[in-house]
Amino acid sequence: MHPQQRRLEPEVxxxxxxxxxxxxxxxxxxxxxxxxGPKSETGxxxxxxxxxxxxxxxxxxxxxxxxxxxEMNSEGCIDATRIxxxxxxxxxxxxxxxxxxxxxxxxxxxxxxxxEELYHLAMYVLAVRVGDLPGSGLL
Numbered sequence: 001m002h003p004q005q006r007r008l009e010p011e012v013x014x015x016x017x018x019x020x021x022x023x024x025x026x027x028x029x030x031x032x033x034x035x036x037g038p039k040s041e042t043g044x045x046x047x048x049x050x051x052x053x054x055x056x057x058x059x060x061x062x063x064x065x066x067x068x069x070x071e072m073n074s075e076g077c078i079d080a081t082r083i084x085x086x087x088x089x090x091x092x093x094x095x096x097x098x099x100x101x102x103x104x105x106x107x108x109x110x111x112x113x114x115x116e117e118l119y120h121l122a123m124y125v126l127a128v129r130v131g132d133l134p135g136s137g138l139l
Contacts, residue, residue: 001013001017001027001028002027002028002029002030002031002077002080003028003076004031004071004074004076004077004080005031005032006031006032006033008032008034009034011091012032012034012087012091012094015091015094015095015098016032016098018095019095019098019099019102020102022099023099023102023103023105023106024106025081025102025105025106029051029079029080029081030080030081030082030083030102030105031072031077031080031081031082031083032083032084032085032098033068033072033082033083033084033085034085034086034087035064035084035085035086035087036086036087036088037086037087037088038086038088038089039086040061040062040064040065040086041062041063041064042060042061042062044062044086045085045086045089045097046083046084046085046086046097046098046100046101047061047065047083047084047101048081048082048083048084048101048102048104048105049072049081049082049083049084050081050104050105050108050113050116051078051079051080051081051082051105052078052079053078053113053116054073054078055069055072055073055082056069057069058124060123060124060126065084068084081102081105083098083101083102084101085097085098085101104116
């Protein structure tokens, strides 16, 4: 487990470790943030942040994620794949969501960060064009 990992409920910790193993990632290279509710105030059920990438405050992330940025960008956390999920779903739903978010880390490793950068550019453009719609980035 990553040394900066916040305490997880035992059932969530078990599926977190199983998902990391299934993805073929190192447990000490990934962090999980579990938040209350079904989704973020901007419509996300989960999100990931690539290891080593500084995350900048952005309106489309919402206040909750922006409030975590100091920790996630800290020296102890920035080199980890950082996953955020919202917990209001079944344990099976949590497991699927966690594994889905970890898949993004594998995609970045396979295809490089250019695809990730293109995604973030598209999200920015969508936020400018339809930013006041709930879940606008999901359009």
